[in-house]
Amino acid sequence: MKTLTKSNPIRFIMLGGFLGAGKTTALLRLARIYTKRGLRVGIITNDQAEGMVDTLAYREAGFTTEEIPAGCFCCHFEKLIEASGRLADGLKPDIILAEPVGSCTDLVNAVITPLKSLYTDQFVVAPYVALLDPIHALEALSVTGATGFSRKVTYIYKMQQNEADIVAINKTDQLDPAKLERVEALVAQNFPRATCLSVSAITGAGFDRLVSLLDEPGEAGLNPAQVDYKRYTEGEIALGWLNAQVAVSAAAPWDGNAFLMVVAQSVRAGLIMGGAQIAHFKMRLVDEQGREAALHATSNEGTLALAQCIDTPVSTGRLVVNLRAEGNPETLQQSVETALKAVEMALEVDCSIERCEAFAPNPPSPPPPERNRIRT
Numbered sequence: 001m002k003t004l005t006k007s008n009p010i011r012f013i014m015l016g017g018f019l020g021a022g023k024t025t026a027l028l029r030l031a032r033i034y035t036k037r038g039l040r041v042g043i044i045t046n047d048q049a050e051g052m053v054d055t056l057a058y059r060e061a062g063f064t065t066e067e068i069p070a071g072c073f074c075c076h077f078e079k080l081i082e083a084s085g086r087l088a089d090g091l092k093p094d095i096i097l098a099e100p101v102g103s104c105t106d107l108v109n110a111v112i113t114p115l116k117s118l119y120t121d122q123f124v125v126a127p128y129v130a131l132l133d134p135i136h137a138l139e140a141l142s143v144t145g146a147t148g149f150s151r152k153v154t155y156i157y158k159m160q161q162n163e164a165d166i167v168a169i170n171k172t173d174q175l176d177p178a179k180l181e182r183v184e185a186l187v188a189q190n191f192p193r194a195t196c197l198s199v200s201a202i203t204g205a206g207f208d209r210l211v212s213l214l215d216e217p218g219e220a221g222l223n224p225a226q227v228d229y230k231r232y233t234e235g236e237i238a239l240g241w242l243n244a245q246v247a248v249s250a251a252a253p254w255d256g257n258a259f260l261m262v263v264a265q266s267v268r269a270g271l272i273m274g275g276a277q278i279a280h281f282k283m284r285l286v287d288e289q290g291r292e293a294a295l296h297a298t299s300n301e302g303t304l305a306l307a308q309c310i311d312t313p314v315s316t317g318r319l320v321v322n323l324r325a326e327g328n329p330e331t332l333q334q335s336v337e338t339a340l341k342a343v344e345m346a347l348e349v350d351c352s353i354e355r356c357e358a359f360a361p362n363p364p365s366p367p368p369p370e371r372n373r374i375r376t
């Protein structure tokens with residue numbers, strides 16, 4: 001097997017998959033693996049709005065990260081090329097890891113193919129990986145499964161794996177062998193063109209195989225999908241999106257971890273009451289010393305737990321909220337506003353909303369292929 005070594009052109013690795021599938025966790029693991037090999041890694045994040053929790057997570061881990069806000073890679077290929085150019089000029093990376101928005105599909109036609117055909121001097125494109133949350137997979141792919149998301153949203157989910165060269169079933173640490181076998185069978189049956197493997201971005205299981213597949217010099221983007229843009233649009237606009245930044249202060253030091261838990265519980269209760277289904281709800285609290293606490297939820301059920309804590313009380317902090325759910329943007333906004341009031345009462349803090357955008361994503365509209373050639 002050929003091992004990836006220092007190279008020019010840059011190796012471009014894009015890892016897609018639905019909201020909450022584990023893309024950021026997996027890319028952080030890959031970034032550390034490549035860094036250990038002595039390779040320089042740059043990261044590109046992408047979202048429909050500014051103020052991304054993921055960008056904070058990558059930067060906190062020490063990786064040079066370019067953020068592309070206000071639209072997905074598939075509609076803004078030119079921004080992806082510009083961001084790659086900035087990384088190439090500054091960091092001079094051996095590898096670029098790219099995380100597309102979790103509601104984005106048609107990435108082979110819109111990104112992999114033009115990169116492969118128009119930018120051969122600058123990039124070597126790795127096979128395209130879609131990461132998959134096994135519980136969502138059971139819901140979306142099995143006939144008898146409970147349906148978390150509507151068929152509109154599930155259409156996007158299915159197209160994401162349909163176009164992938166590699167479908168990586170993630171979070172296998174949460175599955176017993178029988179369940180894993182069921183998910184593997186469903187994936188093989190529904191996405192027969194892809195190479196399927198099982199991984200855990202948390203424990204690292206399966207990553208040796210994933211890395212060797214990504215190292216292989218073979219073709220990328222072999223499964224371009226025929227995406228029905230009417231259905232894709234219906235799926236996108238069924239989702240609600242909220243990005244907020246909140247300044248938090250108080251007369252006396254307060255517990256940053258309890259703060260996140262109270263906000264999370266209250267937001268989730270509000271969403272459930274409003275009939276919304278969480279896709280990915282993530283929050284990061286950064287205090288005046290730069291310490292960070294974080295919390296994620298990827299469904300309406302389950303125990304809420306902190307992914308990262310701050311050990312001692314904090315004086316002031318900035319909260320970043322990224323909430324993606326199937327539901328009305330107004331429901332998302334109301335849930336967050338109500339939760340901030342609740343935490344003000346509960347912990348005697350002041351929350352001042354500096355920015356809050358709640359919206360349904362714009363209908364996807366990739367540019368025609370001839371517009372993809374821009375100067376770098």
Ligand SMILES: Nc1nc2c(ncn2[C@@H]2O[C@H](COP(=O)(O)OP(=O)(O)O)[C@@H](O)[C@H]2O)c(=O)[nH]1
Nearest residue numbers: 019020021022023024025170171200201202296
């Ligand atoms: N148990 C488990 N949880 C995971 C794994 N990978 C990611 N997660 C969790 O899933 C949630 C979403 O992960 P994230 O990487 O932010 O997903 P993204 O939206 O696809 O980037 C977080 O709470 C992660 O800790 C995994 O392999 N096992």
Ligand SMILES: [Mg+2]
Nearest residue numbers: 023024054099
């Ligand atoms: Mg992410």
